[in-house]
Every structure is written in C-alpha cells, then in structure tokens.
Amino acid sequence: xxxxxxxxxxxxxxxxMAALPAMLSIGENLSVQPVTLPLYLSTPLAFKAVxxxxxxxxxxxxxxxxxxxxxxxxxxxxQWLDEGAAILRRLFGLSQRYKFSGASRGDFAAKNARxxxxxxxxxxxxxxxxxxxxxxxxxxxxxxxxxxxxxxADVDDREDSFDxxxxxxxxxxxxxxxxxxx
Numbered sequence: 001x002x003x004x005x006x007x008x009x010x011x012x013x014x015x016x017m018a019a020l021p022a023m024l025s026i027g028e029n030l031s032v033q034p035v036t037l038p039l040y041l042s043t044p045l046a047f048k049a050v051x052x053x054x055x056x057x058x059x060x061x062x063x064x065x066x067x068x069x070x071x072x073x074x075x076x077x078x079q080w081l082d083e084g085a086a087i088l089r090r091l092f093g094l095s096q097r098y099k100f101s102g103a104s105r106g107d108f109a110a111k112n113a114r115x116x117x118x119x120x121x122x123x124x125x126x127x128x129x130x131x132x133x134x135x136x137x138x139x140x141x142x143x144x145x146x147x148x149x150x151x152x153a154d155v156d157d158r159e160d161s162f163d164x165x166x167x168x169x170x171x172x173x174x175x176x177x178x179x180x181x182x
Contacts, residue, residue: 005087006055009080013062016071029065044141049091056084097125108133 020026041047060081067077101118108115108128122128131137135145 002052002087002091003055006052006059006084009084010055010059010062013059013066013080016066017062019071020069026065026069029061029068031061045139048141049095052091053088056088059084098122105133105135 017026039050041050063072063077063080063084066072067074072080099121101114101121103114103118107118119128129137138145
C-alpha cells in the first residue's frame with residue numbers, strides 16, 4: 001500500500017538516524033516559513049491523499065537532515081527522495097486514469113446508452129465486475145447507497161480500503177465504478 005511504502009522508507013530512515021552517537025542530539029528539520037494553503041476537499045479519499053502528501057513532506061525534511069549531518073550520502077538521499085516521490089506519482093496517476101462516466105448502477109441494470117458509453121470508456125481496464133455493478137463491493141469511504149433497505153449495519157466484509165486501492169498491480173480494487181455513485 002502507498003501508506004505502508006511510505007512507512008517503510010520512514011522505518012529505514014529511523015535505522016539510519018539511530019546511528020547518531022548517544023551524546024549527540026539533533027532537533028527536527030523544520031521550515032522557517034512553512035507554506036499554508038487552504039484545502040477544499042470533498043471526499044475522505046482526498047483527505048487521505050493529503051495525509052500521504054504531508055507524510056512525504058516530513059520524510060523529505062528528515063532525509064535532508066540525515067544528509068546534512070552526514071548519515072547518508074547524496075546518492076542515498078536522491079534515491080530515497082525519488083522513492084517517496086514515486087509513491088505519490090503512482091497515487092495521483094492512478095486517480096487520473098478514471099474519469100466520471102455519468103452512468104449509475106441503474107443505467108447498467110437498464111443496459112441503456114449511458115451504460116454502454118461507460119463500458120466503452122472503461123474498456124481498457126477490462127469488464128466491470130458484477131459485484132461492483134450490484135453495489136455489493138464498494139469503497140468503505142463511499143457514501144451510503146440511496147435505498148430504503150440499507151442500514152449502517154449492512155457492512156460488507158469484502159470492502160476495499162484506501163491502502164488496498166493504492167497498491168501496485170491491483171486488479172479488483174482498480175476496477176472502475178467502485179467508488180462512484182449517483
């Protein structure tokens with residue numbers, strides 16, 4: 001998962017930082033003038049992406065500090081920075097692959113033109129799994145389905161997570177339509 005990959009880099013950095021002599025204390029590498037930006041996010045997954053971005057920011061500061069105090073060389077610094085950046089590029093690149101089709105589950109049930117257009121739009125990713133079309137498998141961050149029969153107790157054990165959706169080589173969680181509702 002993207003979060004776990006970032007934690008793995010952080011853990012490796014912890015091991016490097018542990019090589020500091022016990023009598024030497026180094027503070028945190030903080031920005032003198034941090035940038036503050038307003039965020040207007042409308043989904044839980046967008047917030048989780050921001051959490052990952054801030055984790056990378058902290059990781060970058062720690063890597064730069066480790067390099068500054070001579071615990072890692074410039075080559076290692078560059079590799080670790082690139083490794084963390086690649087995680088973020090994969091995450092944001094993944095989200096760019098899927099565009100809103102405008103089709104609802106009802107359109108797919110009716111097999112109308114909007115559903116056919118969505119199938120064509122998502123054809124490069126394979127067939128949309130039936131359990132997604134039926135609303136059985138959904139993101140745990142998706143809004144509740146707008147039906148009278150659903151209650152908060154109706155939770156599917158097979159729900160996907162942000163972590164699972166961000167892994168490389170995913171097949172089930174990468175399918176289109178798993179998080180869009182009308």
